[in-house]
Amino acid sequence: MSDVTRTTVQITVNGRTVEARPGELLIEAAERAGDYIPRFCYHPRMEPVGVCRMCLVEVDSPRGATLQPACYLRVSDGMNIVTDSEKVKKAQDGVLEFLLANHPLDCPICDKGGECPLQDQSLSHGSGETRFIEEKRHFVKPIEIGELILLDRERCIQCSRCTRFAAEVAGDAQIDFAGRGDLIEVAPSPSEPFDSVFSGNVVQICPVGALTAKPYRFSARPWDLEQVESTCTQCAVGCRVAVQSSGNRLTRVLGLDSDPVNHGWLCDKGRFTLESVDGNILSVDPLLATSRITEPLIRRDGQLVTASWNEALELAATLLRDASNTPGGVGAIGGASLTNEGAFAWERFVRGVLGSENIDAQFNDGLDPVLLQALPKATIDDAANATTVVTLTGDLREELPVLFLRLRENFTKRAHSLVEFAFAPSALRPLAKVSLSTRPGEAHIIAKALAEGGEVPVGLACTDEQIAAARQLIGDGAGVVFVVGRPNAAEDASVVETAIRTFAERFPEAKFLPALRRSNVMGALDMGLAPRLRPGRGFASEAKGRDTNAQLEALRSGAQKAVLVLGGCLLGNVIDVEAASEALKNAHVISVTGHGGATLAFADVVLPAAVQHERAGTVTNIEGRVTALSPKIVAPGSAWNDIAIAAELAEQFGQSLGLSSIEQTARTIEETTGYPALSVLNDSAFEGVVVGSTQTPSARRTLDPMAFPGVRSADTVGLAAHTGATVSEFATRHTITHGAALTDVVSAGVDVPLADAYALRVVLSRRLYDRGIAMQGSPALHALVPTTTLALNHFDLDRLGVKSGDLVKVTGPKGSFELAVELNEGVARGTVDVAIGTRSDGNEYVIDKLSDPHSPITQIRLETR
Amino acid sequence: MSHFRSDIRQRAEELVALYPRSRSAMLPMLHLAQEQDGYLSEEGIAEVAELTGTTPAEVRGTASFYDMFHLEPVGKYVVGVCTNIACLLAGGEEFLEHASKKLGCAVGSMSEDGLFTLEETECLADCDRAPVVQVNHRYMRTTTTDAFDDMVDDLRSGKLDHDVPPHGTLIRVRRSGGLRAPRQEVADQRVAAKAARESRAEETK
Amino acid sequence: MASLDAPRIVSSRREFQDSFTLARYLETGGYVALRKALTMFPEAVAAEVDAASLLGRGGAGFPAGRKWSMLRKSPISYLVVNGDESEPATFKDHYLVERDPHQLVEGVIIASYALQVNQAFIYLRGEFALGLERVQQAVNDAYAHGALGSKIFGSDFSLDIVVHPGAGAYICGEETALIEALEGKRGFPRIKPPFFPAVTGLYGEPTVVNNVETMSNLPWIINNGGAAFAALGAGRSTGTRLFALAGRVKNPGVYEIEMVKNTFRDLIYDPKLGGGIIDDKQIKAFIPGGVSAPWFGPELLDLPLGQDEVAGEGSMLGSGSIVVMDETSCVVRATWRITKFFSRESCGQCTPCREGSGWIERAMYRLEHGGGRMEDLDLLLDLCDNIAPGLTWPPQQTTICVLGPSIPSSVHAAIKMFRDDFVAHVEHGGCPHE
Numbered sequence A: 001m002s003d004v005t006r007t008t009v010q011i012t013v014n015g016r017t018v019e020a021r022p023g024e025l026l027i028e029a030a031e032r033a034g035d036y037i038p039r040f041c042y043h044p045r046m047e048p049v050g051v052c053r054m055c056l057v058e059v060d061s062p063r064g065a066t067l068q069p070a071c072y073l074r075v076s077d078g079m080n081i082v083t084d085s086e087k088v089k090k091a092q093d094g095v096l097e098f099l100l101a102n103h104p105l106d107c108p109i110c111d112k113g114g115e116c117p118l119q120d121q122s123l124s125h126g127s128g129e130t131r132f133i134e135e136k137r138h139f140v141k142p143i144e145i146g147e148l149i150l151l152d153r154e155r156c157i158q159c160s161r162c163t164r165f166a167a168e169v170a171g172d173a174q175i176d177f178a179g180r181g182d183l184i185e186v187a188p189s190p191s192e193p194f195d196s197v198f199s200g201n202v203v204q205i206c207p208v209g210a211l212t213a214k215p216y217r218f219s220a221r222p223w224d225l226e227q228v229e230s231t232c233t234q235c236a237v238g239c240r241v242a243v244q245s246s247g248n249r250l251t252r253v254l255g256l257d258s259d260p261v262n263h264g265w266l267c268d269k270g271r272f273t274l275e276s277v278d279g280n281i282l283s284v285d286p287l288l289a290t291s292r293i294t295e296p297l298i299r300r301d302g303q304l305v306t307a308s309w310n311e312a313l314e315l316a317a318t319l320l321r322d323a324s325n326t327p328g329g330v331g332a333i334g335g336a337s338l339t340n341e342g343a344f345a346w347e348r349f350v351r352g353v354l355g356s357e358n359i360d361a362q363f364n365d366g367l368d369p370v371l372l373q374a375l376p377k378a379t380i381d382d383a384a385n386a387t388t389v390v391t392l393t394g395d396l397r398e399e400l401p402v403l404f405l406r407l408r409e410n411f412t413k414r415a416h417s418l419v420e421f422a423f424a425p426s427a428l429r430p431l432a433k434v435s436l437s438t439r440p441g442e443a444h445i446i447a448k449a450l451a452e453g454g455e456v457p458v459g460l461a462c463t464d465e466q467i468a469a470a471r472q473l474i475g476d477g478a479g480v481v482f483v484v485g486r487p488n489a490a491e492d493a494s495v496v497e498t499a500i501r502t503f504a505e506r507f508p509e510a511k512f513l514p515a516l517r518r519s520n521v522m523g524a525l526d527m528g529l530a531p532r533l534r535p536g537r538g539f540a541s542e543a544k545g546r547d548t549n550a551q552l553e554a555l556r557s558g559a560q561k562a563v564l565v566l567g568g569c570l571l572g573n574v575i576d577v578e579a580a581s582e583a584l585k586n587a588h589v590i591s592v593t594g595h596g597g598a599t600l601a602f603a604d605v606v607l608p609a610a611v612q613h614e615r616a617g618t619v620t621n622i623e624g625r626v627t628a629l630s631p632k633i634v635a636p637g638s639a640w641n642d643i644a645i646a647a648e649l650a651e652q653f654g655q656s657l658g659l660s661s662i663e664q665t666a667r668t669i670e671e672t673t674g675y676p677a678l679s680v681l682n683d684s685a686f687e688g689v690v691v692g693s694t695q696t697p698s699a700r701r702t703l704d705p706m707a708f709p710g711v712r713s714a715d716t717v718g719l720a721a722h723t724g725a726t727v728s729e730f731a732t733r734h735t736i737t738h739g740a741a742l743t744d745v746v747s748a749g750v751d752v753p754l755a756d757a758y759a760l761r762v763v764l765s766r767r768l769y770d771r772g773i774a775m776q777g778s779p780a781l782h783a784l785v786p787t788t789t790l791a792l793n794h795f796d797l798d799r800l801g802v803k804s805g806d807l808v809k810v811t812g813p814k815g816s817f818e819l820a821v822e823l824n825e826g827v828a829r830g831t832v833d834v835a836i837g838t839r840s841d842g843n844e845y846v847i848d849k850l851s852d853p854h855s856p857i858t859q860i861r862l863e864t865r
Numbered sequence B: 001m002s003h004f005r006s007d008i009r010q011r012a013e014e015l016v017a018l019y020p021r022s023r024s025a026m027l028p029m030l031h032l033a034q035e036q037d038g039y040l041s042e043e044g045i046a047e048v049a050e051l052t053g054t055t056p057a058e059v060r061g062t063a064s065f066y067d068m069f070h071l072e073p074v075g076k077y078v079v080g081v082c083t084n085i086a087c088l089l090a091g092g093e094e095f096l097e098h099a100s101k102k103l104g105c106a107v108g109s110m111s112e113d114g115l116f117t118l119e120e121t122e123c124l125a126d127c128d129r130a131p132v133v134q135v136n137h138r139y140m141r142t143t144t145t146d147a148f149d150d151m152v153d154d155l156r157s158g159k160l161d162h163d164v165p166p167h168g169t170l171i172r173v174r175r176s177g178g179l180r181a182p183r184q185e186v187a188d189q190r191v192a193a194k195a196a197r198e199s200r201a202e203e204t205k
Numbered sequence C: 001m002a003s004l005d006a007p008r009i010v011s012s013r014r015e016f017q018d019s020f021t022l023a024r025y026l027e028t029g030g031y032v033a034l035r036k037a038l039t040m041f042p043e044a045v046a047a048e049v050d051a052a053s054l055l056g057r058g059g060a061g062f063p064a065g066r067k068w069s070m071l072r073k074s075p076i077s078y079l080v081v082n083g084d085e086s087e088p089a090t091f092k093d094h095y096l097v098e099r100d101p102h103q104l105v106e107g108v109i110i111a112s113y114a115l116q117v118n119q120a121f122i123y124l125r126g127e128f129a130l131g132l133e134r135v136q137q138a139v140n141d142a143y144a145h146g147a148l149g150s151k152i153f154g155s156d157f158s159l160d161i162v163v164h165p166g167a168g169a170y171i172c173g174e175e176t177a178l179i180e181a182l183e184g185k186r187g188f189p190r191i192k193p194p195f196f197p198a199v200t201g202l203y204g205e206p207t208v209v210n211n212v213e214t215m216s217n218l219p220w221i222i223n224n225g226g227a228a229f230a231a232l233g234a235g236r237s238t239g240t241r242l243f244a245l246a247g248r249v250k251n252p253g254v255y256e257i258e259m260v261k262n263t264f265r266d267l268i269y270d271p272k273l274g275g276g277i278i279d280d281k282q283i284k285a286f287i288p289g290g291v292s293a294p295w296f297g298p299e300l301l302d303l304p305l306g307q308d309e310v311a312g313e314g315s316m317l318g319s320g321s322i323v324v325m326d327e328t329s330c331v332v333r334a335t336w337r338i339t340k341f342f343s344r345e346s347c348g349q350c351t352p353c354r355e356g357s358g359w360i361e362r363a364m365y366r367l368e369h370g371g372g373r374m375e376d377l378d379l380l381l382d383l384c385d386n387i388a389p390g391l392t393w394p395p396q397q398t399t400i401c402v403l404g405p406s407i408p409s410s411v412h413a414a415i416k417m418f419r420d421d422f423v424a425h426v427e428h429g430g431c432p433h434e
């Protein structure tokens, strides 16, 4: 952990003197000294409670040796403990016998059988026979405590790991103990189920089979599972995971205890959307996101039909070559779902073979890549320990869930301060010291007021007192981390970009953590998938190219003839679907993708690519940490990896990318740019390195199967100390180009129109459970996608004379339609919050109509019917 | 929309104001919720959660820890008979059996007419009058089965309405006083008083 | 012969029907001590209590003065009065809150002044509906009388008292569980360390927790001086004490008598006190201090009623409740009922107590009701040993709080003292008394 102090104390464990960190828990000090103390309730990522009493050891005290819980007691100098005496053994055996008294003997049919801490400890510690002849307690069989989680109360050993996780870590206390004595049980409220987006974690840390996940239940037996260590690519936090399969079928994803990143936790989207990888075998319609694309497709007589790779590549090359005859005639959009190696290969192809600078990995919902490159970066740990954090983002629980958990801990446990730009509802709000109510088009004004002091402009939604309080907490910026993203897709990026730049210029000592959500967007940008950027985090100040918006515009106008869509569904990701469709209609579209989707309606060639869990490579998370992906299953049909596709396509042009395998590509990246790739790839049990950082990563924790049951293989999961190259070592061997400076950022300037007194300003925000491929392809989570509503606070509802659930007529920049309103006090006065990608049956493209492409902010009018 | 009647709601808000932290009002507020509904309804629980800054699961979990809170409807009169050590030695178990027959309900359940719920209780701290009987937490001091039967008849006929309010009404005396000074002011006062005392002590030396 | 000439300290208004009213209280010397205390330095008030050597009356018997001196200095601190009184056969606080609520309130104000605490809580078990009303009325009256609130009696001391109802859970008598309940949570005792609420208590602030009877002694101590209190009793057990006498005696009830100067025999047999055993039967065993305490046999009847005296014989005076069993009482049934109590009241957070109490209760049930086996006796003792290793007194424990090691007290004692009765139950296939 980051708060390692240098001084040590000496304690005696079973007669041996060992060194320990002051204030360290006995159970950890003893474990490092080689004495493993049995345990159940203890979990290294939560506060100790000492309730199960399994870890009792003898500790010397003024009144003689007493039995004390090793998980709760902190070491002090000269402490003398005995973990192996007869007395200790009798106490521990007694506790285990008590735990088993009411525990059913149903291991053969229990989901946890084979990977159960209770079973394991019983085998290693138990006497084997029971003296308990009484009737065991009985409960009606499993109850559903949330949409995804089942609870079998008979098996529960009351360790309170789940309830503590819910309240302490996630802040979602929708489960708690009920009852008293041996009738105590974990219980939800009938009126409010446990639908936390982190609910799957309680299943993972349950030390028995009491909590099971509906998507995984009975799907496999632990001993059939094979595992690799990898990185989750559902968002850009980059949680380390164990990916498990039974044969070529993915069965389970478990969180790994990566110290700098996820601490073992995952969100439910990362954990439970495996089914979408396989795709629905019944779904063969290429226009559906749930379909896997397994063979190349070409358009013949208006229809997409199966083709050979050769036919498809030839056609793609012909279309691209024709288009590239006109200057600026081709370009590429997308790439955030690629690996770094895949992105590197496509960058070589687009710039090297097609000679085009039109390339952009972001779908207009990100931030200026040059600005991002120029900012001094913070790591997640920096943010999770910063004395003041300023968020200028959407709701982090919805966008980067595990980053939310890491930050939350900073405010709940360390009581550090959060200053929040309050754009729309956010789960961190209750923990914020200052919530600066911010309407669309105001962020840059508030930022200026914070950075420059002086008079606060009138008419802002936040108050002078709030600004003063925030100023105080930010001080001179030292030790402050700004977490910056795109809170509102209906607001021009220049608003937040200007705010960010103001902070960066005024507080040179502050650090910035980008909060972009698309899986490997940072890696794709580092590989140069944006105008003016170059592989290896390079920068070419003179270059000029089109970003996504400009490319779509050029396609519409005919200035650009063809577009290469790299991974994912373009139309599934842009806000203005109508305009994008218009653009694609005019163009030649070559799609490289693993899944179907609406974009394919316009595709001339579709090249099937391997997706997550099917390919090796590296990815880079929001903090710039490069970690390795390991394939667990083989891609279906004749899908290829991106390097092969790009290389073969280049061959069609008579050129060679010089890239053959993933390994070789990683070596090329590292050798030509200094960017860590091969050194990370070579060591899959590696925490990864942070690009540009000189911090020495800490040694990995020993895997404790009691804390992370189900993680199969201890040897790939960090039993040994950290073995890969450290960053400082890395930095001396290589030079990474740090290109852009703040002065290279080209500011568009912001020109926010005056607010229309009769209109509301729109915040288009993101939800974790959206209609993206992952959710659509995972039936278990489908019910959790919310319906689209207009969220307003009670002032505005009252003003309109409507209440939650009422339908209103919305008149936006592109026409009128009807939607239901919903009360949400997290929305600033005069604004309306609408979630992108929610379910809006019958209103397919309402979101589209809620953003005004011609104005930095969007204003709409609501009328009662 | 408040589920609590306006007077209950007002008292609940007063409770929150009484404590340094709102969650502290949990137990007295749950008693209040029972005063309105006789037991803890889902709506009552949700309102307590709102007022105490907790979740319904936490309120339910907390309430279920305490014997006096009922998550299911109970009779107008909850009759508790103690069988713990002193009462046991005075025939408490047999007494409980008698009560069950007289009230027409098994221990732990409600009579068909919804008038009584019978409970076997732990020690009620009135052991010199064993076996001890409480109705809605009022000591009835009926140590013989005959006296018990008379009491049940009196409850039925309404003769005891004044002494035994319906289940849920625990404390009929409302708080009327209070330290109406802001906490900080009181703390400052204390510091000032200490300084004054110290200087007095100096002077007398 | 019992020694009954000591003054009544906490039960002096026993004869008055209206002892709970402010009028009667004022007539009988009420709030005089408070007025006196307010003229003294807070430290001097605490010094009187220290000089009285007043032992806590809640069970653990920790000297009140010492506890007060441990209160960590902090801008905010609290006084919490423990009126949970749920230890079986303990009913002395019941008497005090219903019959002399003003004495309690005055004691609380005096203590708060001595501790310089501006917020006190009186936690009463919820089943004391009448007691809650009487204490709330007393608090209301005290406000109206100027004895509570801002600038008490014109002094520079202010205090608020909140009467907090419990809701039926024995464990909330344990001081840290009580604090949790006061924080609106489940009554889970807190794990130690921190060992003392006086350092980290309510809301993490320093907090003194004292019993109702402990508080009720304070007006007398201030009026008469700590030395006068210490002159009563002997050794560490000074003053008088309320004893709650229950079980197979002719006159069960609450008796205030001088400590140490009287023996268990005096209390049980004196005609002015217990009056002897019902039908003049032989005494079989008695519990000296609540059901958490190991039992005594008739051979210890002449033991003085003093804290150290009882501790010396391997038990405790605890909450001051004495339960008498005679030759007609079934000790197996009594033991079973006590284990049933602990099983129902275990908070359930730590394994040995939660599972152990249930297991022991079920095994005891079989012994009493048929189905008992000879090996159950050793099994029971071993289970007890797994909760309180060594079965010593004071006990060691594998649990978080001392409810755990209270479970073995009666089981161990009963099996040790009356093994034959257990054997008879096994052989008879149930209770031979039936």
Ligand SMILES: Cc1cc2nc3c(=O)[nH]c(=O)nc-3n(C[C@H](O)[C@H](O)[C@H](O)COP(=O)(O)O)c2cc1C
Binding pocket: C055, C056, C057, C058, C059, C060, C061, C062, C064, C082, C083, C084, C085, C086, C087, C170, C171, C172, C173, C174, C175, C176, C209, C210, C211, C212, C214, C401, C402, C403
């Ligand atoms: C299980 C258990 C139950 C207790 N019940 C009570 C009680 O009902 N009343 C009480 O005053 N103390 C009770 N105590 C003792 C308290 O923890 C605490 O020691 C006492 O309130 C301190 O007050 P005193 O120092 O004035 O005695 C109990 C302790 C335990 C372990």
Ligand code: SF4
Binding pocket: C171, C188, C189, C345, C346, C347, C348, C349, C350, C351, C353, C354, C399, C400, C401, C402, C403, C404, C405
């Ligand atoms: S010993 Fe019993 S009552 Fe005490 S904390 Fe443990 S389970 Fe709860």
Ligand code: FES
Binding pocket: A038, A039, A040, A041, A042, A049, A050, A051, A052, A053, A054, A055, A056, A069, A070, A071, A072
């Ligand atoms: S008490 Fe230490 S691991 Fe549970």
